[in-house]
Amino acid sequence: MGQPFPLLLVLLAACGSDAPAPTRLEYYLTADPPSLDPALSTDVQSGEMVALLYDNLVQFDVDARLQPGLATGWEVDSTGRRYTFHLRTGATFHDGAPIGAAEVRASMLRALAPDSRGGRQWPLLPLEGARAYAAGDAKTVKGIAVPDDTTIVFTLEEPLNIFPKFLAMPVAAVAPAPLPPGFRERPVGSGPWRFVSWSHDDALVFARNEEHWAGPPSEDTLRVRIIPEELTRGAEYEAGLLSVLEIPFGETRRWEQNVPDELQRRPALRDVFIALNTRRGPLGDVRVRRALNHAVDVETILKTVMAGRGVRAAGAIPPGIIGYDSTRAPFAWDTAAARRLLREAGYEKGFAVQLWRGKRSEQARIAQAVQQDLAAVGVRVEIVERDAPSVRATVRNGEADLYLGDWYADYPDPENFTYPLFHSGNHGTGGNYAFLSDSVLDAMIARARATPDEAEKERLSRESDARIHRLAPWIFLWFPADVWAAQSEVEGWRIPAVFTGQRWTGVRRSQ
Known part of the structure; x- marks a missing residue:
């Protein structure tokens, strides 16, 4: 009976302590990051975590x-x-x-x-x-x-x-080299947040770095949960279990009506597109690629699936970036023109392709609408739904015909929407998912990258984007607008313009 007494003193001391209770912020990813190693970071999920660590x-x-x-x-x-x-x-x-x-x-x-x-x-x-x-x-x-x-x-x-x-x-990002033992699962960085734990497909936990050169984050802990299901994310936020939430496009109206004061909006530096693998069959013919652009009623999809949250794309450079041309017209929805181009290319009877996509609900609706529109001109589309890692691997290996995807700005520059996405040196993993090879475009992009003259860079970027539009390596869809909710007690959080820009250092809970 003598053993509990010291424990009782510890408990009483803890209860009487003036030390504040630990505070925690709750974020989420839609998929487990493939890696926390900067050298292997190729996607938004891992890039966001690298920025913390x-x-x-x-x-x-x-x-x-x-x-x-x-x-x-x-x-x-x-x-x-x-x-x-x-x-x-x-x-x-x-x-x-x-x-x-x-x-x-x-x-x-x-x-x-x-x-x-x-x-x-x-x-x-x-x-x-x-x-x-x-x-x-x-x-x-x-x-x-x-x-x-x-x-x-x-x-x-x-x-x-x-x-x-x-x-x-x-x-x-700077990581130790050589890597310390166990780095793949327990990474060591220098960022504002220290690694605590990683339960795959469940959650990552980070603690604030008290020794960070810029000062420690405002809160003690940041937990990043893995929540693939859209409905689950919404329910968790409404229960107060997530600090912020990206509002699904199809849910925009409901959230605007229910919690308008919690919402933030920002035009996204992001493309939504369907990459057309120019190495696969009919898609190597620019007439076919233009036909597919004419066949899809993008405006209706943008209004019905995306709640109008976006601007039609007539190229790859989004608004807010130099080189964007607001006067360039998108491909018109014109099924007669689509059939004519297919006939000229020798595909009057159409052909069959696979469209690869991830599991997000709006992707399902977009893919179904595109499937229906392409069927109207004789192009038979099989939709292939897989998890994000499987889609990435297939697309980067050049094994997908069509890929419904989006591209987030790594940095705010037109080069980020031309060089990785369309230069022939970046096929597959580099970002050129259409496997486009065009020597004229390569040279235009190279000149825009090299010039120190900002006006010349803008001109060259605009011309590069116009050529990209003419070559039609994508079905150009839209540049989206982001809408997020933040709990009323969460202060200092804003939608980042680029995905590495929100490091959660100045975010705090007021209660």
């Missing part, structure tokens, strides 16, 4: 403005090829190891290593010697130099005006 040399704020991160400043020389970054002192990984220029270099070399090809390496490939290193043909990357512990110098193969924005992307 790690720091970059530079990073985007919620409005997609480039801000200092592990670097306090940078400059570029007159050639446009040499960038010098100056690192802050005192930054450490979560295990206490210091971060200097050598650690940044080692992290980037790991991301570029041949065994990291499953990741999205292209933001680092402009570095001099990076392609040879990534291919296993060189022992190091000539374009990364470390003159001292607080300076890192990048030399590019050719001028690239947006290179600093590339360094804010997940693949450029």
Whole structure:
């Protein structure tokens, strides 16, 4: 009977303590992230988690403005090829190891290593010697130099005006190299949130990093739940179990009526499209691709499925980005024109294709509407529904005919909607899901990337986008508008312009 007494004292002391109770924010993902390793981050889910766990040399704020991160400043020389970054002192990984220029270099070399090809390496490939290193043909990357512990110098193969924005992307987040034991399941970063646990397909838990160079987050814990089901997410939010919720397009009217004061709106830097695999059968003919664009009644789908939350797309560059052309007309819904183009291409009797999509409810409705519209011109569509990882693998391997997808801005620049999506060097994993190869377009994109003249960049980007529209590698759908709800007690949360821009550091609960 003597053992409980000390325990009783502990319990009484805890009850009488003035220490505040731990506070927790609740977020969610619609699928388990494939990886928490920056070198292997290729999707929005993993990219959002990388932004919590790690720091970059530079990073985007919620409005997609480039801000200092592990670097306090940078400059570029007159050639446009040499960038010098100056690192802050005192930054450490979560295990206490210091971060200097050598650690940044080692992290980037790991991301570029041949065994990291499953990741999205292209933001680092402009570095001099990076392609040879990534291919296993060189022992190091000539374009990364470390003159001292607080300076890192990048030399590019050719001028690239947006290179600093590339360094804010997940693949450029700084991770320990070599990786500590168990890193894949228990990652170590330097970001505002420390890793606590990862129950696959259930939840990730993060604790605030008290030692972060920018100061700790406002709340103690951030739990990120994995909730694929749309109805479940809505019910959890209404029960107060989620801090924020992206409003499904089909539910927009109900939420506007019920909780208008909790809603936020923001035009999204995002494309919604159907990629047409130009390597597969009839889809290699531009006349067929244009016919499919004419066959789909996009305006009706936008109104009925998406509650009008978007702007018709006549290209890939969205509003709010230089190079967007509001005067360019979208493909008109014209079934007669669609049939004529199919007849000219030798497909008067149509053909059969598969349309791959994920499990989101609005994707089901979009796919069904597209299936019906294409059937009207003789194109028989089999809809294939799979989970997100299966769809990604199939599309990136070039095994899907049509792919209903969306593209989130990694950084606010027209290049992000041209180079990864349509340059012939980015087939598959790089983002070119249509497997488009067009040497004229490649050259146009390259010139827009290189020029230091902003007006020239805008002109070249607009012309590139016009050519993309003419080549019709997608069925161009719309640029959506985001609507989110935030609980009334949640303060400081805003819809980010790019998916890595919300790090939850200034978000707090008022109760």
